[in-house]
Amino acid sequence: MRPFILTISLLLMGPWALGQDPISLTLRPISECVIALREAGETNTIYAIRTQKGIVVIDAGLSCETMREIRKRVAAHFKTERFAYLILTHEHTDHYLGDRAFQDVPIISHTNAPALMRSDLNEAGVKGFQARLHAFIAGQRAKLDALPKDSPESVRVRSSLASGERELRGFSPEQLAIPANLTFTDRLSLDMGDLTLNLIFFGRAQSQSDIFIHVPEERMLFTGDVFFDRVWLPFLTREKVLDVPRGIQVLHELLDGDRPPHLVLPAHGEDAWDRGKLALWRDYIVKAWEGAKRARQEGLGLDAFLAGFPLDPSITYVTRQGISEQKLQDFHRTTLTRYWKQVELGAEALPGTR
Numbered sequence: 001m002r003p004f005i006l007t008i009s010l011l012l013m014g015p016w017a018l019g020q021d022p023i024s025l026t027l028r029p030i031s032e033c034v035i036a037l038r039e040a041g042e043t044n045t046i047y048a049i050r051t052q053k054g055i056v057v058i059d060a061g062l063s064c065e066t067m068r069e070i071r072k073r074v075a076a077h078f079k080t081e082r083f084a085y086l087i088l089t090h091e092h093t094d095h096y097l098g099d100r101a102f103q104d105v106p107i108i109s110h111t112n113a114p115a116l117m118r119s120d121l122n123e124a125g126v127k128g129f130q131a132r133l134h135a136f137i138a139g140q141r142a143k144l145d146a147l148p149k150d151s152p153e154s155v156r157v158r159s160s161l162a163s164g165e166r167e168l169r170g171f172s173p174e175q176l177a178i179p180a181n182l183t184f185t186d187r188l189s190l191d192m193g194d195l196t197l198n199l200i201f202f203g204r205a206q207s208q209s210d211i212f213i214h215v216p217e218e219r220m221l222f223t224g225d226v227f228f229d230r231v232w233l234p235f236l237t238r239e240k241v242l243d244v245p246r247g248i249q250v251l252h253e254l255l256d257g258d259r260p261p262h263l264v265l266p267a268h269g270e271d272a273w274d275r276g277k278l279a280l281w282r283d284y285i286v287k288a289w290e291g292a293k294r295a296r297q298e299g300l301g302l303d304a305f306l307a308g309f310p311l312d313p314s315i316t317y318v319t320r321q322g323i324s325e326q327k328l329q330d331f332h333r334t335t336l337t338r339y340w341k342q343v344e345l346g347a348e349a350l351p352g353t354r
């Protein structure tokens with residue numbers, strides 16, 4: 001599954017890959033102390049937060065070379081070389097493969113992540129990545145040869161080829177990613193002087209180590225790869241075992257707390273949500289989960305449950321932003337099916353108790 005994510009990220013390279021620079025970065029200020037960076041042609045968004053106790057970076061992309069460039073850009077923007085932490089939102093390769101660029105600072109993740117990272121980075125795992133990247137690069141080279149020189153398509157393919165080559169070099173010993181070395185189970189609060197970073201385990205949903213980072217003073221919430229409504233829909237059910245009650249509890253706490261987020265920032269793309277949209281999806285999750293529990297209590301079979309639980313109109317807005325009706329129906333059906341099965345598994349235990 002994790003190698004699959006690497007491939008997807010390469011395939012999603014968009015038409016904005018037009019930079020001349022071998023590593024072309026865009027830097028977007030979100031507030032005075034928070035910036036978002038992205039490599040041309042990649043969807044991954046890296047965030048950097050300036051605090052009194054140093055800069056905190058969220059996620060580490062796909063390549064060490066890119067992250068070294070990002071580090072330089074962040075340091076130049078904030079006019080300081082002082083980095084305090086790198087935080088990984090979850091254990092998927094597209095979020096940590098470049099983390100060696102921050103090997104001098106603590107690398108934080110949920111406690112479930114390091115073992116999964118280690119299993120990706122063992123000898124067989126690395127060989128697998130290398131083989132896939134070699135095949136990808138060969139494919140891009142063949143494509144490039146067949147294209148008219150300097151056509152927009154050839155510029156795009158060249159950029160994607162350069163990214164693939166950087167990612168391949170990232171599997172050399174001096175660039176190879178390192179597992180996170182500071183972990184937590186439930187939550188971790190970092191007092192950064194002027195800002196507080198509350199790291200909260202969302203529970204297993206789209207990975208085994210999904211965490212949110214809440215910065216109450218900035219009214220910002222970083223949600224990794226859980227919430228999207230353009231290109232993708234929320235990844236709520238990718239894992240075999242889910243911690244739905246845990247996720248609901250976390251969303252209630254954030255949305256109904258003293259300083260709820262005004263900006264909800266995903267780890268891909270630029271589509272920040274406001275509090276209202278996160279609340280809408282929280283309500284969808286609650287309804288689906290409660291519905292699944294009720295169906296089980298009433299002894300309803302899966303087909304009867306699905307038939308009696310049509311798509312919630314509150315989320316049909318996504319069809320106006322490029323998600324097909326079919327994709328939305330599939331998403332709803334999958335969510336209900338997985339929740340219904342999850343109730344049967346009785347997986348209501350909160351993390352830390354298992």
Ligand SMILES: [Zn+2]
Binds near residue numbers: 005094095225267268
């Ligand atoms: Zn991702």
